[in-house]
Amino acid sequence: MNEREILTEYVYQMVAALVQAGVENVVVSPGSRSTPLAYAFASTKQLHMYRQVDERSAAFFALGIAKATVKPVVLLCTSGTAAANYFPAIVEASYARVPLIVITADRPHELREVGAPQAINQPNLYGSHVKWSVDFPLADNAAPTLPFIERHIARAVAIATSAPFGPVHINVPFREPLLIDFRDELPETAFKQSRMAQLMPSKIAQQELSSILRASERGFVIIGELPLGTDLTIMWDFVRQLKWPVIVESLSNMRTSVPEDCLPYIITTYDAIMKSDEFKALVKPDTVLRFGAQPVSKFIMQFITNSQPTAYIVVDEDPMFRDASGVSTHFIHAELGEWLTNLDISDTALDAQYLAEWQDANDIALEYIEHYSEAAVDEGAMVSRLLRFIPNGSDIFVSSSMPVRDIDTFLMATPKDIRIIANRGTNGIDGVVSTAMGFSQGNNRETYLLIGDLAFLHDINGLIASRYQECNLTIIVMNNDGGGIFSYLPQSTVEAHYEDLFGTPTALEFNDIAQMYEMDYIRVEDISELSEKFTTVKTRSLRLLEIFTDREENVYAHRALWNRINAGLKAWQS
């Protein structure tokens, strides 16, 4: 075989192994060093190839596809800082537990660390933020090469897709010339399949924990964002059986599509009612059970830390279990579904009055929130109304910072079928547009993105993807001209440097960018226009709905709502 044939075999063997391992989607950024693999991806009909010029956005786009499809997604870029641009999305994928197969093309060994152009030290580039990293050999005629490649691709995908999911990194050096021969068919793979272990809870854990749960008189469950692909029917069976108050963050997707018999146990207003000292005194728990990621609300977490329950049990797939409270007493290492289906909680000792306190407080808060949605005119009220306008069967991708908090405040338990998705691995405001666009590509449902002006601006390059593939997404930008979340923090009490360091207004509006990208643009000046304007949103294309709100008004309105709920809870208790 000549060099070109050897290179051709090498890259198609990689692609065959990726396809064999279940990869369906690849996101490619243009570059020269990655040419052999880019050609192989583009010419393989089993793969769907997406494109995005900005590698930072490309990686978040891939993250979005992986979130929607619950399958590993491949990234490919050229050598140099292109690879460094993947870093923010890789970090997010690591903490959000999303399977990304990051492939970086590299210079051959003789061009590494010798001042060659576009060459950086790429092996282990992402440090502790990938589950695994491997540096591939150059394409050659040696017998071990193709078998090695095939099995290391299989290994990479297996690692990325075993619990907890996460990103892996494959660094692939290519020597010039970079051209290959196109092939219509992929080669056979000798390696057939990785069958990974399931993380079963230990027997003793099941027994011990079943006893603790059965004996508890004042327990609650708190559920944050669940692992990708969690089967919610198991969750609902558990809620039904346990009959405890279940505090669900909106990202758990257990506020929507709620089965009727589970509705009484679902507590959604925890952020509001946890601001009431009287209520907190009333519901001091003996047992707390936590699943999933840390919830958005600080107040519920502070409540747990301060109340120091006798048993605070965290279930996690990762030995690096997530508990920032510092008061956990039990850690169960297991896949959630495996643990829940093996519990014995047929007969619990829960105090009926304790459950009623939660339910009553939740109902009171709900009433205030519903009235607020009708009467108020701020950003929160707008989010609340949008939740009504967005049709059944849709998904909402929610930006970090204020949108995720507004959704958590205003999304009530409902049988309506809407899913809430966000980048909450590291809570960044970066890459949000791209992740939503990738999500909408992998999703067969209508997708909406709710985002603030700074987060939209931060990833405005997410829109470049729309130049390379048909995109369908309604982007709802809440433009309050700056960083709205800081108005809720102690920094807002200090006048000096506030706008410079925290408010950071840009005075930008986004009609021009909509025009540049040929998006439909709808401008909403205030809440009175919202309903009518929303009906003009067309689906099956890329659109921008820009809603103008006022940072000061928003925080004032929010605080007034919390005060009313607090007063309501006081009146109820006396």
Next chain:
Amino acid sequence: MNEREILTEYVYQMVAALVQAGVENVVVSPGSRSTPLAYAFASTKQLHMYRQVDERSAAFFALGIAKATVKPVVLLCTSGTAAANYFPAIVEASYARVPLIVITADRPHELREVGAPQAINQPNLYGSHVKWSVDFPLADNAAPTLPFIERHIARAVAIATSAPFGPVHINVPFREPLLIDFRDELPETAFKQSRMAQLMPSKIAQQELSSILRASERGFVIIGELPLGTDLTIMWDFVRQLKWPVIVESLSNMRTSVPEDCLPYIITTYDAIMKSDEFKALVKPDTVLRFGAQPVSKFIMQFITNSQPTAYIVVDEDPMFRDASGVSTHFIHAELGEWLTNLDISDTALDAQYLAEWQDANDIALEYIEHYSEAAVDEGAMVSRLLRFIPNGSDIFVSSSMPVRDIDTFLMATPKDIRIIANRGTNGIDGVVSTAMGFSQGNNRETYLLIGDLAFLHDINGLIASRYQECNLTIIVMNNDGGGIFSYLPQSTVEAHYEDLFGTPTALEFNDIAQMYEMDYIRVEDISELSEKFTTVKTRSLRLLEIFTDREENVYAHRALWNRINAGLKAWQS
């Protein structure tokens, strides 16, 4: 002292140490965790604080200021993926050898790796791509804390600013509450100054090398981008004394402000003349001396590799010296100026005929290039004309990919005072707008940016900086709708997938973005409009000159020029 007083002392001691070490500029991105330091920066009159919301752009902006000022620049961001967004610019700073002091705010130890929001594993986040990394202790009352901080700040700046320059990373955890008391005066620093060693060439190296240079009959010097702050008067003295052909890349800044008596030795058309096999046979060297980074032109580097000179001497400040040719024979570890001023090259054996061959070929190529500049209508000809229009005393920041190559082709040796700057550490097309904007901030000369449409789009967020500080930069976008450089690579001979993977046209134009950012916008449809339109460019503001060119036409025109030069050299030799 209470917690707030302790925190106040801690951050002002950091700032005092930074100021004491010579830091003048800081670039801050908004965030909560970084609040104590951000307050301290904002309230310190000895520091100039710049702001940028997008951390990727912020880091390149800081890189640009450091390049212009030849001084360390501080970056500050909050915890989480904000810090990961710095990575591309840090990698560039590492290979381009630019002193950045990267400060990332972090969560306190009890909130690390426990699922707390916006917390990622930050110590050593940038791996091998910083010269040094340190994780600071929390603010406390212990006696060792402030002395440690003060000296580690001094150490960080000393490491970043000793040859070779580079980025360092300081990770600083803060525990809530994050508010401090503002101070008008900085505290005293007990630590006064780091005095770093100079990298003097060893005596034996001076003697040996002087002998080699004196004995050489067929030698040339090749000079790429020189270390930041290189004193060019020493370089010119060397050129004068040595009297060898000196091949200067445009980024060496030895094509402009050329002293008259040095002009005869300066060879600028090496990329063109190295395409002639006849010429290469004529000037096979016995000795090559190389300074600075690897030059843009592949052809000159291939010539060196293929001709295997008896002595190929690389001078570098870094033991990781830059030589991708694989034929180097001597490495001199020293600061360039120290080495040059101590050489004894008063009387060299250079063959006068050999020098004349270089000079004649260069003159022939120059003539064709000058004629081309008058007659041709493509992107290259436009760049060539822009070089004439841009006034004396200006600087041109040049994007990687085609602009840097066009400048290298068309910028001839001239007494005119223009400097050429680029991000050539890793040759990325990312962060170029931001680096140029940062450069123009640190620069007291009029600055122009020459950039292609994809690179402009990649870092369009560089423009956000203009919302937070007065910016003065003329951005000249060569819009050829996609990746022009690939047309020169072997990939362009393969029709299949070419536009999808390499051309990647977006069909975007930038008048809307100019409007969004309130920039002056000038549209140039073809070269006939260039001269007149260029005169309408106003200075002292942010402007966009968008020039439309055609990818196919550009490559055709370039090739025609090279063929004519090749034919001209053939005719001359026969």
